Amino acid sequence: MLRQLPRWAWVGGGLLALIAGCINAVGYLCFRHQPITHLTGTSTELGLALARLDAGEILHWAMAILSFLIGAVASGFIVQQRTLQLGRRYGVVLMIESLLLFAATPLIHEGRDLGLYLASGACGLQNAMVSTYSGATFRTTHLSGIFTDLGIYLGQRLRGLEVDWLRIHVCLLVASHFIVGATLGALGFMAFQEHVLYVPAAITGVVGLGYTIYRHLYLGSPSGG
Numbered sequence: 001m002l003r004q005l006p007r008w009a010w011v012g013g014g015l016l017a018l019i020a021g022c023i024n025a026v027g028y029l030c031f032r033h034q035p036i037t038h039l040t041g042t043s044t045e046l047g048l049a050l051a052r053l054d055a056g057e058i059l060h061w062a063m064a065i066l067s068f069l070i071g072a073v074a075s076g077f078i079v080q081q082r083t084l085q086l087g088r089r090y091g092v093v094l095m096i097e098s099l100l101l102f103a104a105t106p107l108i109h110e111g112r113d114l115g116l117y118l119a120s121g122a123c124g125l126q127n128a129m130v131s132t133y134s135g136a137t138f139r140t141t142h143l144s145g146i147f148t149d150l151g152i153y154l155g156q157r158l159r160g161l162e163v164d165w166l167r168i169h170v171c172l173l174v175a176s177h178f179i180v181g182a183t184l185g186a187l188g189f190m191a192f193q194e195h196v197l198y199v200p201a202a203i204t205g206v207v208g209l210g211y212t213i214y215r216h217l218y219l220g221s222p223s224g225g
Helices: 007-029 040-052 055-079 090-109 113-129 144-158 165-219
Strands: none
Touching: 007 090, 007 113, 007 165, 040 055, 055 090, 055 113, 090 113, 090 165, 113 165, 144 165
Protein backbone atom coordinates (compact mmCIF):
# COMPACT_ATOMS: atom_id res chain seq x y z
CA MET A 1 0.00 0.00 0.00
CA LEU A 2 1.31 3.46 -0.90
CA ARG A 3 1.94 5.48 2.24
CA GLN A 4 1.04 9.12 2.26
CA LEU A 5 1.82 12.14 4.38
CA PRO A 6 -0.86 14.70 5.28
CA ARG A 7 -0.46 18.20 3.88
CA TRP A 8 0.40 19.66 7.29
CA ALA A 9 3.37 17.30 7.57
CA TRP A 10 4.75 18.37 4.17
CA VAL A 11 4.32 22.07 4.95
CA GLY A 12 5.76 21.74 8.45
CA GLY A 13 8.72 19.63 7.36
CA GLY A 14 9.62 21.99 4.54
CA LEU A 15 9.29 25.07 6.75
CA LEU A 16 11.46 23.60 9.50
CA ALA A 17 14.15 22.59 7.01
CA LEU A 18 14.12 26.10 5.55
CA ILE A 19 14.47 27.61 9.01
CA ALA A 20 17.37 25.28 9.83
CA GLY A 21 19.15 26.20 6.62
CA CYS A 22 18.85 29.89 7.48
CA ILE A 23 20.16 29.37 11.01
CA ASN A 24 23.11 27.31 9.83
CA ALA A 25 24.08 29.88 7.21
CA VAL A 26 24.27 32.52 9.94
CA GLY A 27 26.40 30.16 12.02
CA TYR A 28 28.94 29.87 9.22
CA LEU A 29 28.92 33.59 8.45
CA CYS A 30 29.05 34.95 12.01
CA PHE A 31 32.13 35.51 14.18
CA ARG A 32 32.79 31.82 14.96
CA HIS A 33 32.13 30.44 11.45
CA GLN A 34 30.69 27.22 12.84
CA PRO A 35 27.72 24.96 12.10
CA ILE A 36 24.79 25.32 14.48
CA THR A 37 22.14 22.88 13.29
CA HIS A 38 24.15 19.66 13.43
CA LEU A 39 27.03 18.20 15.41
CA THR A 40 29.35 16.43 12.97
CA GLY A 41 31.64 19.40 12.42
CA THR A 42 31.25 20.45 16.05
CA SER A 43 32.34 17.03 17.28
CA THR A 44 35.33 17.13 14.93
CA GLU A 45 36.31 20.54 16.30
CA LEU A 46 36.06 19.12 19.81
CA GLY A 47 38.38 16.30 18.82
CA LEU A 48 40.89 18.75 17.35
CA ALA A 49 40.76 20.86 20.50
CA LEU A 50 41.32 17.76 22.64
CA ALA A 51 44.33 16.83 20.52
CA ARG A 52 45.78 20.32 21.05
CA LEU A 53 44.85 20.31 24.76
CA ASP A 54 43.25 23.72 24.18
CA ALA A 55 41.07 24.10 27.28
CA GLY A 56 39.14 27.12 26.02
CA GLU A 57 38.20 25.48 22.73
CA ILE A 58 37.41 22.19 24.43
CA LEU A 59 34.95 24.00 26.68
CA HIS A 60 33.38 25.88 23.77
CA TRP A 61 32.75 22.88 21.55
CA ALA A 62 31.62 20.74 24.47
CA MET A 63 29.12 23.44 25.42
CA ALA A 64 27.82 23.60 21.84
CA ILE A 65 27.24 19.84 21.84
CA LEU A 66 25.71 19.88 25.32
CA SER A 67 23.36 22.72 24.34
CA PHE A 68 22.06 20.76 21.34
CA LEU A 69 21.62 17.69 23.54
CA ILE A 70 19.75 19.64 26.22
CA GLY A 71 17.43 20.99 23.52
CA ALA A 72 16.71 17.47 22.29
CA VAL A 73 16.12 16.26 25.85
CA ALA A 74 13.67 19.11 26.47
CA SER A 75 11.84 18.29 23.24
CA GLY A 76 11.55 14.64 24.20
CA PHE A 77 10.24 15.60 27.62
CA ILE A 78 7.62 17.96 26.19
CA VAL A 79 6.42 16.03 23.12
CA GLN A 80 6.86 12.59 24.73
CA GLN A 81 6.28 10.62 21.51
CA ARG A 82 8.60 9.62 18.67
CA THR A 83 5.80 9.39 16.13
CA LEU A 84 4.76 12.52 14.27
CA GLN A 85 1.07 13.06 14.99
CA LEU A 86 -1.18 16.10 14.81
CA GLY A 87 -2.20 17.08 18.33
CA ARG A 88 1.18 16.66 20.01
CA ARG A 89 2.70 19.57 21.90
CA TYR A 90 4.77 20.85 18.98
CA GLY A 91 3.54 24.40 19.56
CA VAL A 92 5.21 24.57 22.95
CA VAL A 93 8.51 23.38 21.48
CA LEU A 94 8.29 25.89 18.62
CA MET A 95 7.62 28.77 21.00
CA ILE A 96 10.60 27.78 23.16
CA GLU A 97 12.72 27.57 20.00
CA SER A 98 11.50 31.05 19.08
CA LEU A 99 12.46 32.47 22.49
CA LEU A 100 15.91 30.89 22.28
CA LEU A 101 16.51 32.37 18.83
CA PHE A 102 15.30 35.80 19.93
CA ALA A 103 17.68 35.65 22.89
CA ALA A 104 20.55 34.29 20.78
CA THR A 105 20.45 36.91 18.02
CA PRO A 106 21.81 39.98 19.87
CA LEU A 107 24.39 37.83 21.65
CA ILE A 108 25.71 36.41 18.38
CA HIS A 109 25.76 39.92 16.93
CA GLU A 110 27.95 40.97 19.88
CA GLY A 111 30.29 38.03 19.28
CA ARG A 112 29.34 36.15 22.42
CA ASP A 113 29.49 32.34 22.47
CA LEU A 114 26.38 32.13 24.65
CA GLY A 115 24.32 33.13 21.64
CA LEU A 116 25.64 30.15 19.70
CA TYR A 117 24.79 27.84 22.58
CA LEU A 118 21.22 29.15 22.70
CA ALA A 119 20.85 28.74 18.93
CA SER A 120 22.27 25.23 19.16
CA GLY A 121 19.76 24.37 21.86
CA ALA A 122 16.98 25.71 19.62
CA CYS A 123 18.12 23.40 16.83
CA GLY A 124 18.27 20.44 19.20
CA LEU A 125 14.66 21.17 20.14
CA GLN A 126 13.62 21.35 16.51
CA ASN A 127 15.44 18.27 15.30
CA ALA A 128 14.04 16.10 18.10
CA MET A 129 10.53 17.50 17.79
CA VAL A 130 9.52 15.34 14.86
CA SER A 131 10.91 11.92 14.22
CA THR A 132 8.75 9.65 12.09
CA TYR A 133 5.43 9.60 10.34
CA SER A 134 4.29 6.40 8.64
CA GLY A 135 7.88 5.21 8.50
CA ALA A 136 9.20 8.40 6.89
CA THR A 137 11.97 9.89 9.01
CA PHE A 138 12.10 13.67 9.34
CA ARG A 139 15.47 15.14 10.23
CA THR A 140 15.21 18.82 9.40
CA THR A 141 18.51 20.25 10.66
CA HIS A 142 21.10 18.22 8.73
CA LEU A 143 21.39 16.51 5.35
CA SER A 144 23.98 13.71 5.59
CA GLY A 145 21.34 11.05 6.19
CA ILE A 146 19.04 12.64 3.63
CA PHE A 147 21.57 12.42 0.80
CA THR A 148 22.69 8.98 1.94
CA ASP A 149 19.12 7.70 1.70
CA LEU A 150 18.70 9.31 -1.72
CA GLY A 151 21.84 7.58 -2.93
CA ILE A 152 20.68 4.22 -1.59
CA TYR A 153 17.28 4.50 -3.24
CA LEU A 154 18.71 5.67 -6.54
CA GLY A 155 21.12 2.74 -6.50
CA GLN A 156 18.27 0.34 -5.78
CA ARG A 157 16.24 1.86 -8.59
CA LEU A 158 19.11 1.41 -11.02
CA ARG A 159 19.07 -2.27 -10.12
CA GLY A 160 15.38 -2.40 -10.93
CA LEU A 161 14.30 -2.82 -7.30
CA GLU A 162 11.25 -1.30 -5.67
CA VAL A 163 12.01 1.85 -3.73
CA ASP A 164 10.28 3.82 -0.99
CA TRP A 165 8.94 6.77 -2.97
CA LEU A 166 7.56 8.46 0.13
CA ARG A 167 11.02 8.49 1.68
CA ILE A 168 12.50 9.85 -1.56
CA HIS A 169 9.99 12.69 -1.62
CA VAL A 170 10.71 13.49 2.03
CA CYS A 171 14.45 13.58 1.30
CA LEU A 172 13.92 15.92 -1.66
CA LEU A 173 11.64 18.15 0.41
CA VAL A 174 14.08 18.52 3.29
CA ALA A 175 17.19 18.91 1.13
CA SER A 176 15.70 21.50 -1.21
CA HIS A 177 14.18 23.60 1.57
CA PHE A 178 17.36 23.48 3.68
CA ILE A 179 19.39 24.76 0.73
CA VAL A 180 16.84 27.47 -0.04
CA GLY A 181 16.88 28.45 3.64
CA ALA A 182 20.67 28.67 3.61
CA THR A 183 20.52 30.85 0.51
CA LEU A 184 17.97 33.17 2.08
CA GLY A 185 19.95 33.23 5.32
CA ALA A 186 23.11 34.24 3.46
CA LEU A 187 21.29 36.97 1.54
CA GLY A 188 19.70 38.21 4.75
CA PHE A 189 23.07 38.21 6.51
CA MET A 190 24.49 40.48 3.80
CA ALA A 191 21.77 43.00 4.51
CA PHE A 192 21.06 42.62 8.23
CA GLN A 193 23.99 40.65 9.66
CA GLU A 194 23.03 38.29 12.51
CA HIS A 195 19.72 40.12 12.93
CA VAL A 196 18.37 37.97 10.09
CA LEU A 197 17.84 35.33 12.79
CA TYR A 198 14.86 37.36 13.98
CA VAL A 199 13.01 36.05 10.92
CA PRO A 200 13.12 32.33 11.85
CA ALA A 201 12.59 33.36 15.48
CA ALA A 202 9.39 35.17 14.52
CA ILE A 203 8.20 32.38 12.22
CA THR A 204 8.63 29.65 14.82
CA GLY A 205 6.95 31.82 17.44
CA VAL A 206 3.91 32.65 15.29
CA VAL A 207 3.53 29.08 14.03
CA GLY A 208 3.98 27.66 17.52
CA LEU A 209 1.40 30.01 19.03
CA GLY A 210 -1.04 29.40 16.19
CA TYR A 211 -0.64 25.64 16.47
CA THR A 212 -1.10 25.74 20.25
CA ILE A 213 -4.32 27.75 19.92
CA TYR A 214 -5.59 25.40 17.20
CA ARG A 215 -4.69 22.35 19.28
CA HIS A 216 -6.61 23.53 22.31
CA LEU A 217 -9.62 24.85 20.40
CA TYR A 218 -10.12 22.09 17.86
CA LEU A 219 -8.09 19.04 18.88
CA GLY A 220 -8.38 19.09 22.65
CA SER A 221 -5.51 17.71 24.74
CA PRO A 222 -4.56 14.20 23.60
CA SER A 223 -3.79 11.76 26.36
CA GLY A 224 -0.08 11.78 27.08
CA GLY A 225 0.30 14.90 24.90
